[in-house]
Amino acid sequence: MSRYATLPPGPAWPAVLQGMLYFVARPELMRYGRKHYGTVFTVRLPRRPTVMIADVEAIRSLFNGPANVFHAGQGNREVLKPVVGQHSMLLLDEDPHLRHRKLLMPAFAGASLRGYRELIAEITAQQTAGWAEGRVKLVKYTQAVTLEIILRVVFGVTDPVRLAKMRKLVVGITDANVVVMAGSLSPFATRYLWPWKTFKRTLDGLDELLYAEIRECRDAPDLAARTDVLARMARAGGQDGDALSDVEIRDELVTLLLAGHETTSNGLAWTLHELMRAPVELARAVAAADRRDKEGDEFLEACFKEGLRLRPVIGSASRLLTQPAEVAGYRLPAGVMVSPSIDLVHEDRTQHVDPGVFRPDRCLDGSVTTSNWLPFGGGVRRCIGAGFSLLEAVEILRSILQTWELRAVQQRVERPKSKHITLVPSKGAMAVLRRRD
Numbered sequence: 170m171s172r173y174a175t176l177p178p179g180p181a182w183p184a185v186l187q188g189m190l191y192f193v194a195r196p197e198l199m200r201y202g203r204k205h206y207g208t209v210f211t212v213r214l215p216r217r218p219t220v221m222i223a224d225v226e227a228i229r230s231l232f233n234g235p236a237n238v239f240h241a242g243q244g245n246r247e248v249l250k251p252v253v254g255q256h257s258m259l260l261l262d263e264d265p266h267l268r269h270r271k272l273l274m275p276a277f278a279g280a281s282l283r284g285y286r287e288l289i290a291e292i293t294a295q296q297t298a299g300w301a302e303g304r305v306k307l308v309k310y311t312q313a314v315t316l317e318i319i320l321r322v323v324f325g326v327t328d329p330v331r332l333a334k335m336r337k338l339v340v341g342i343t344d345a346n347v348v349v350m351a352g353s354l355s356p357f358a359t360r361y362l363w364p365w366k367t368f369k370r371t372l373d374g375l376d377e378l379l380y381a382e383i384r385e386c387r388d389a390p391d392l393a394a395r396t397d398v399l400a401r402m403a404r405a406g407g408q409d410g411d412a413l414s415d416v417e418i419r420d421e422l423v424t425l426l427l428a429g430h431e432t433t434s435n436g437l438a439w440t441l442h443e444l445m446r447a448p449v450e451l452a453r454a455v456a457a458a459d460r461r462d463k464e465g466d467e468f469l470e471a472c473f474k475e476g477l478r479l480r481p482v483i484g485s486a487s488r489l490l491t492q493p494a495e496v497a498g499y500r501l502p503a504g505v506m507v508s509p510s511i512d513l514v515h516e517d518r519t520q521h522v523d524p525g526v527f528r529p530d531r532c533l534d535g536s537v538t539t540s541n542w543l544p545f546g547g548g549v550r551r552c553i554g555a556g557f558s559l560l561e562a563v564e565i566l567r568s569i570l571q572t573w574e575l576r577a578v579q580q581r582v583e584r585p586k587s588k589h590i591t592l593v594p595s596k597g598a599m600a601v602l603r604r605r606d
């Protein structure tokens with residue numbers, strides 16, 4: 170009997186077909202599985218079977234399960250290691266992962282977040298003021314803003330020449346697909362074959378600039394006063410003699426770029442897309458932006474949270490079993506991937522009233538909870554940048570809505586399209602922009 174004989178039921182189609190569907194039609198595949206097999210089902214992907222879980226209680230136990238049994242880093246290594254490097258928090262598990270989280274956490278906690286607000290607001294105002302009137306793909310604009318925020322608030326870059334060079338290199342990296350990323354481990358490919366050769370050159374170019382930035386940051390006379398994420402990382406752990414090395418900082422900077430840039434920009438594009446399709450909520454959001462007060466900001470945050478619920482940017486947060494374990498009532502063997510389905514929980518009628526409707530109020534009235542709202546995953550791996558992205562989102566939404574009048578190009582919702590691990594509106598969240606009087 171195969172070691173996978175005891176897996177929960179699921180489609181019996183060939184693994185290659187399921188793998189393709191998982192990539193090009195993930196929401197439909199998830200709904201098919203949920204409809205035919207219930208809240209726990211198996212998708213047979215080419216590398217390894219993945220058990221999808223859409224039951225909130227089972228997901229809670231999984232997220233809070235022992236970190237030595239449920240590995241999140243191991244599964245990421247094959248694809249991401251050549252880019253983010255071996256010290257990335259995304260690839261680590263157990264004690265090394267905890268060490269990195271402990272050292273990075275202060276940079277993403279309340280007091281630090283408040284310190285980023287002013288610069289984020291300044292960058293956002295500069296960027297949104299320069300947009301053009303007419304028909305646009307909003308995602309291109311939101312990407313430009315979140316990229317600038319990563320470069321200046323996270324990497325701490327201020328030199329305009331270095332900023333210009335970095336912008337170009339970073340786009341070359343974030344636009345690469347998984348085949349290019351994974352293939353860049355091969356010395357042959359990176360030496361002789363396009364596009365791996367170009368990709369490697371781009372990565373080397375970015376590394377050179379990042380290491381220069383790290384060196385200058387360590388030597389900076391104002392290091393103690395600097396508020397950017399890089400400076401906080403350079404100071405972290407110093408008192409305990411457990412500081413991050415240059416290469417560890419480099420790997421975490423690239424990690425924050427890959428994990429934090431397009432996720433936030435796609436979340437914003439989806440939120441604006443949904444706001445344009447819901448005129449009453451859009452009018453409330455414009456009024457909230459104009460108020461510039463705590464209550465207004467709370468409503469804008471609720472819009473972003475609801476955008477992430479209705480159109481989750483990341484569909485699942487997977488864990489690889491390192492040993493046999495009980496999950497959602499099944500005894501599963503080691504080597505299986507278990508994957509809480511964020512998208513299915515967000516559209517579950519038993520969890521959300523009218524789940525297909527964009528209704529920001531549900532994020533204010535207590536009906537959205539830490540069990541049924543999971544855009545940032547959960548447990549010890551919960552997104553470290555969640556608070557950062559909410560802060561960015563409020564500043565960016567406020568600035569856009571204060572400056573621009575938005576009109577949808579079409580009332581129909583755009584299909585989610587996969588870009589790396591994120592889901593992006595297939596037409597880029599098309600809109601017509603007009604400067605407000």
Ligand code: HEM
Pocket residue numbers: 241258259270323424425426428429430432433436477482483485486487544545546547548549550551552553554555557558
């Ligand atoms: C809307 C925006 C974002 C979404 C939807 C998102 C979503 C996620 C999800 C689902 C995970 C995996 C959690 C798990 O496995 O349980 C994650 C991890 C992570 N995210 Fe985010 N993220 C966003 C923004 C950011 C930002 C702005 C940053 C940093 C600047 C960031 C940095 C990270 C890092 C470093 C991890 C790995 C955490 C770990 O392994 O311990 N993310 N994110």
